[in-house]
Amino acid sequence: MDxxxxxxxxxxxxxxxxNYVSQxxxxxxDFISAIILGINDPLTAALNFVPAWLVIVIAVIGGFAAGRLPLALLGGLGLAFxxxxxxxxxxxxTFSLVLTAALISLAIGIPLGTLIAESKRMNAVFEPILDFMQTMPAFVLLVPAVFFFGVGVVPGVVATIFFAMPLPIRLxxxxxxxxxxxxIEAGEAFGASRMTILFFIKLPLAFKSIMAGVNQCIMMSLSMVIIASMIGAGGLGDEIIRSISRLQVGRGVEAGLVVVILAILIDRFTRRISQKIDPTA
Amino acid sequence: MESSELAIEIRDLYKLYGPKPEAALGHIRSRSMRPEDSGHFVALNNVNLAIEPGKICVIMGLSGSGKSTLLRCINRLIDPTGGQIFIQGHEITHASTKELRRIRSSKISMVFQHFALLPHMTVLDNVAFGLRIAGISRKERRDRAAHALELVGLSGWNDRKPSNLSGGMRQRVGLARALVMDTPVLLMDEPFSALDPLIREEMQQELLRLQNTLNKTIVFVTHDPNEAATLGNRIAILLKGEVVQYGRPLDIVISPANDYVRDFVRGINVFNVLSAGQIVDPARPPVVLTGTSVTSLPISRSTAGPVAVTDGTGRILGVVEKTASLGASAADWQSALSQDYIRIAPDQLVAPFLEELSRNGRPLVVVRDDDSLVGVVTGSSVLKALAANSGVKSKCEEARQQPESKSAMAAEQRAG
Structure with a gap:
């Protein structure tokens, strides 16, 4: 048999x-493209419009507000590097791609996670889908993304969303x-409705876990956005791919270091901020 | 309707866990199957309880005996499989979700074992939470919550978070949160068992102090026999989902229904439960003095010791210490009347007066608030109660063993 x-x-x-689906x-x-570009384009423009020194100053001030001197130093030195x-x-x-993808992932992921927690049926439906999404190798996601959206920013963000969404849902x-x-019983015993319990008790108490999901979502978006440069998403990934193809090891490492610094900055800042605004603290 | 007089009435309540609880319940009810053969876990097995308004009913049992399940059935945090529950005469077993929410915020409030406070809200907001759900205006609920916190001795802590409070204080907040709802019924699920022994006793006294003025119907779950004895007007003892005995603390201590109950109450300090009205001496009926005649003279006046003297309507006139020398003349009795006695209310614990009784022989006369006499506590009636508690039963008592001892019942009737 062949x-x-x-x-x-x-x-x-x-x-x-x-083919059938795309036609x-x-x-x-088109609608999805419009949303993604509608977020990403102004964001990229804004981030590039603001002078670098101003971004660094904002990071230092924000870092100091959220995490005192260490975070201020980290923010200032990291961005200066x-x-x-x-x-x-x-x-x-890259940062604006990350923000776009993470924003959409969270906008879908947190409500979906809530739905899964509240409904056994939804849990049964989404459990295998989430397993599938999480075991799917990152590269494989690029294929359907390219097929449905061509190359460029949109398929990059779509692939990133698929890659980054399962964790915030799960968490x-x-x-x-x-x-x-x-x-929860206390809420019920005092006559609270399901919605009241969800919004006034469960969600505030789940804040830590949800914020861990936000943090992970952003981190995973960053790693996927770099890979998505292969299908033309642009940003730091482009630099890396270019240096690989030209065998410029030094330039490649530089770009890689910048990715690492960006990752550390995003991670520390989101953690500190979520600790700062934790209602249960 | 009889149930309207009761604060809570529970009839034939069952709760089964398993694959087909309704079907299994049918078999158990029709007696075609024993509960243990039903393949279901029978958490509550034909529970019947009537709880009078203003009383503290303690539900006691080992863990897994179904006491928390029973408590949660009362406000339907757990839906019973079968049976009925009436709150102030209204059946809540079939109330709709909406009705249930109204009942929960207006009739029943609850205090939890691990406090169940909301860590993201201030103490005041925690207390006001139920009012907020009930749609009370912000100003009113803050005022009421502040008042409730004052009531439990926590004013000044309004704007703290629960995490800043000690265990005892947290439970005070839990109590305030329940009290602020102004509900007639209060459910308490082992509220003090997570506290240190000293704080626990303090909270028990606090609860009794509050209950003095608030007069709520309290259902209190505990596994601590002494707590049950201290707090309970009635105690229900649960074993494997069944109420094996329901009665006044002293009755349960003196005449436990079976060995399980006996083991359970062995730890109870009998002086915690011995209230004056329960142990008046049946051999010491009062002498009634009306105008010029003396009626109901003691049958055997040779038994030395004081008797109480009442007028024709049962009001206390005084005591007579030495009755042997007195005849049937009203004047003699009148002149022998003494006011040198210890007056004690029927529900007062007798323990603090025992030393006085033994040392000086001053009679302990049990009198209600309206001066009507209940009876006289004597050394022998105290001893009798202690003997019954010691667990060593005399042969004749074994022969007439009944769920409730006759003398205790008689005493109860007299105590009203």
Whole structure:
């Protein structure tokens, strides 16, 4: 029996399906594109419009407000290093891609996580889907993204959203399920409705877990946005791919370091800020 | 309707956990199946309880005996599988979700074992939480919450977070949160068991002090027999979901229904439960003095010791110490009347007066607030109660063992 034939049939069936979908639901994809570009383009423009020194000053002040001297130093020195590496505008493009993808992931992920925590049926439906999304290798996500959205920023962000969304969903649901049953009972015993309990008891008490999801979502977005440079998302990933193809090791490491610094900055800042605004603290 | 007089009435309540609770309940009710063969966990098995308004009913049992389940059935945090529950005569077992929310915010409030305070709200907001749900205006609920906090001795802590408070203080907040709702019924789920022993006793006294003025119907779950004895007007003892005994603390201590109850109450300090009205001496009926005649003379006046003297309406006139020398002349009795006695209310604990009784022989006369006499506590009636508690039962008592001892019942009737 010839399996090559079978494999070709599967591939062509998938091709047919995606073809059909992209033609039939073109409007939907246009809509998604519009949303992504509607967020990303102004963001990129704004980040590149603001002079670098002003961003650094803001980071220092913000760092001091959220985490005193260590965070202020980290913010100031980290961004100064990026500026010194002459990778400022690439970093801003990457940062805006991260923000766009993370924003959309969280806007979908947190409500979905809430739904999963509240409904056993939704949990049963989404559990395997989430497993699938989480085990899918990052690169594989690029293929359908390119197919439906071509190359450029939009497929990059779409692939990133798929990659970054499962964790905030899971951590939101986990945080809600972990709320002490006695506290929920207290709400019920005083006549609170399900919605009241959700918004006044469960969500505030799940805050830590939800914010861990936010943090992870942003971090995963950053790693995926770099990979998405392969399909033309742009930013720091472009620098890395370019230096790989030109065998410029030094330049590649520089860009890699900037990614690491960006990651550390985003991680520390989101953590400190979420500690700062934690209602249960 | 009889149930309207009761604060809470529970009839034939069942709670089963398992694959098909309703079907299994049908079999158990029709007696075609024993609960333990039903393949279900029977958390509550045919529970019947009547709780009078203004009383503290303690539900006691080992862990897993179903006491928390029973408590949660009363405000339907847990839905019973079968049976009925009436709150002030209104059945709540079939109330709709909306009705239930109204009942919960207006009739029943609850205090939790681990306090269940909301850590993200201030103490005041925690107390006001129920009022907020009930849609009370911000100003009113803050005023009422502040007042409730004052009531439990926590004014000045309004703007702190619960995490700044000690365990005892947190439970005071939990109590204030329940009291502020102004509900007739208060459910308390082992509220003091997470506290240090000293703080626990303090909270028990605090609860009794509050109950003096508030007169709520309290259902109190505990596994501590002494706590049950200290607080309870009635105690229900649960074993594997069944009420094995329901009665006054002293009755349960003196005549436990079975060995399980006996083991349970062995730890109770009998002086915690011995109230004066329960142990008046049946061999010492009062002498009634009306105008010029003496009625109901002691049958055997040779038994030395004081008797109480009442007028025709049962009001106390005084005591007579030495009755042997007195005849049937009213004047003799009148002149022998003495006011040298210790007056004590029927529900007062007798323990603090025992030393006085033994040392000086001053009679302990149990009198209600309206001066009507209940009886006289004597050394022998105290001893009798202690003997019954010691667990060593005389042969004749074993022969007439009943769930409730007759003398205790008689005493109860007299105590009203």
């Amino acid at each position: 399996f090559t034939d079978f494999a070709m049939q599967v591939a062509s069936a998938i091709d047919n399906f995606t 039939k639901f073109g409007a939907v994809f 990026i500026l010194a590496m002459n990778l400022w505008s690439a970093a801003m493009v 939101t649901a986990h945080g809600l399920k972990m709320v002490e049953p006695e506290v």
